[in-house]
Amino acid sequence: MKKWLIPVGIIVLLGVLMISGYNNMVKISEDVNGSWSQVQNQLQRRADLIPNLVETVKGYAAQEKEVFTEVAEARAKLAGATTVAAAGQADQALTSALGRLLAISESYPQLKSDANFRALQDELAGTENRIATARMDYNNTVQSYNTKTKTFPTSLYAGILGFGPRDYFKPTAGVENVPSVDFSK
DSSP: OOOHHHHHHHHHHHHHHHHHHHHHHHHHHHHHHHHHHHHHHHHHHHHHHHHHHHHHHHHHHHOOOHHHHHHHHHHHHHHHSSSSHHHHHHHHHHHHHHHHHHHHHOOOOHHHHHHHHHHHHHHHHHHHHHHHHHHHHHHHHHHHHHHHSTTTTTTHHHTTTTTOOOOOOOOTTTHHHHHOOOOOO
């Protein structure tokens, strides 16, 4: 038997394993990118609904300009977010501003009975659920990706091939606190 066949076979086997591992990392990395795109898609859907909601509420509550400004500013920050962390902070600001906007409706009974307002509120609630699901899916995909990059033998070559850890979507500090709404001013 030829002595060179064993080393060549080992090299070929390692090459095949490396190519297979690389291809798997590319697939998982693209899964993370796709999951993040879904989060952005749902955030955009919410941002697109907000002007309609704001205009409907404005018709009834013209004196609540501060809340409208907060919603507009938070929406603009979300549209300009380029990282997961920035999107998380902008999303939290928008969620807080929307909470105050929806609370305004409590002071305007005729607004609460308006069909357009109710339809927008339902759409917004459905979108919030979609956003939560998209965030969860994104974080699950990131977990799979990060686990793959940190486990042996992938950890031996993942960094060399440019596959580093990815960031989770994290809520900003204070998200567990319910925003307070005070109309006594």
